[in-house]
Amino acid sequence: MTSPSAVREISKMSSVSVVIPCYNYGHFLEQAVASVLDDQGDLDVRVLIIDDASPDGSGEVARAIAAREARVEAIVHTTNIGHLATYNEGLLGWAEGDYSVLLSADDRVTPGALKRSSELLDAHPEVGFAYGNVLWFQDGESLPRPRTRRAQWSIWDGRVWLERRFRHGRSGINSPEVVVRTSLQKAVGGYDPRLPHLGDTQMWLRMAARADVGYLRGVDQAYYRRHPHNMSAAYTPLMTLQDDVLAFESVLEECGDRLEDPAHLSDLIRRKVAWEALLTAARAYDHGRTEDTPVEELMAFAVDCWPRARSLPIYRTxxxxxxxxxxAMPYLRPLLLPAVVARKAESWWLGLPAMRPLLSAATWARSR
Structure with a gap:
């Protein structure tokens, strides 16, 4: 019989719903599932594998895992519906835990990652999601050793965090390292079908417009696997830049009434994306890649995105x-500053003004 004290302990246990979408990644599933079920402390973890009609037998692997592990369920589609619809199926239709995780079948979380994030979210109900550092590794290589002790917390005002993302044009998040408060996920809604490549970036921004953001310092929270079939490999730089504008501007359309100065944020992201387009074109000259880089298209896109793009130093570069x-560039290149110097100058411009409000708004929690 379970003792009363044990019942009280169980009642305090946080629950985590982990959605693992899969398409032709059945050979990675065992590792992904084991990473969320093993070495995660006293959490109630439940896993849903959704195979999106993989032709390689991934669905059978998913069913086999679910048959032997009571904490795992499997759904196998007979028709492919796409990865974003699969995400929404799991996160909006199935997840019931206090917190939710979307983990690609080719990635993993580190030991204790779910527990560390849950502790932060338990302690700070104003925080909508928590994330930390990601370790990248090449498929076929050994996993790098993760840092899993002495995590410290940073709590950022969501709108301050969001402005910094607009300033840099990046979310700074890969995805497997994020643990989301499920109630916030349901309130925000699903992934935007217009953004098959940057739906995750848009999601974090939408959440930050509604809640604060937690970061776990000094620890590694997930592994991101690099291999030739990563979805990002199918996107050209111009396609990515176009999606950047859509992802960030769509957040302003949806959440503008929650933000102090949407016009300022729009100017920040458009300036940054225009800069990136011009930098990509300039680097094509530095590296002898003008034949396979659409330089003229990138320039036209930059000016269309931010009409003042011609005033940027990188434009003159x-x-x-x-x-x-x-x-002639290969012969004169030693006499010119490389275009990458322009990137460093831009980083300096972006970083200094943004750090002050970020640091003033941050709450540094005690070491755990």
Whole structure:
């Protein structure tokens, strides 16, 4: 018989719903599932594997795992519905835990990652999601050793965190390292079908417009696997930049009434994306890749995205390279500053003004 004290302990246990979408990644499933069920402390973890009609037998692997592990369920689609619809099926239709995790079948979480994030979210009900550092590794190589002790917390005002993301044009998140408060996920809704590549970036921004953001410092929270079939490999730089604008601007359309100055945020992201487009074109000259880089399209996109793009130093850097020409650049390159210097200058411009409000708004929690 369970003792009263044990019942009280069980009642305090946080619950985590882990959704693992899978398409032709059945050979990774065992590792992904084991990472969320093993070495995660006293959490009530439940897993749903959703195979999206994989032709490689991944569905049978999912069913086999669910048959032997009571904490795992499996859904196998007979028709492919796409990865975003699969995400929404699991997160909105199935997840019932206090917290939710979306874990690609080719990624993993580190030992104790779910417990560390749950502790932060338990202690700070104003925080909508928590994340930490990700370790990247090449498929077929050994996993790097993760840092799993002495986590400290940073709690950021969601709107301050969001503005910094607009300033940098990146969410700074890969995805497997995030643990979300399920009630917030349900309130925000599902992934946007217009953004098959950057739906996750848009999701974190939508959440930050509604809640604060937690970060676990000094620890590694997940592994991100690099291999030729990563979805990002199918996108050209121009396609990614176009999606960047859509992802960030769509957040302003949806959440503008929650933000102090949407016009300022729009200007920040458009300036940043225009800069990136021009930098990509300039680096094509530096690396002899003008034949396979759409330089003219990138320039036109930059000016259309942010009409003041011609005033940027990187625009003059690019114009100089165009005047020299692709054939002469290899000979004159030693006499010119590389385009990457422009990236460092941009990082300096972006970083200094943004750090002050970020640091003033941060709450540094005690070491855990």
């Amino acid at each position: 690019l114009q100089l390279r165009r005047a020299i020409g692709a054939r």
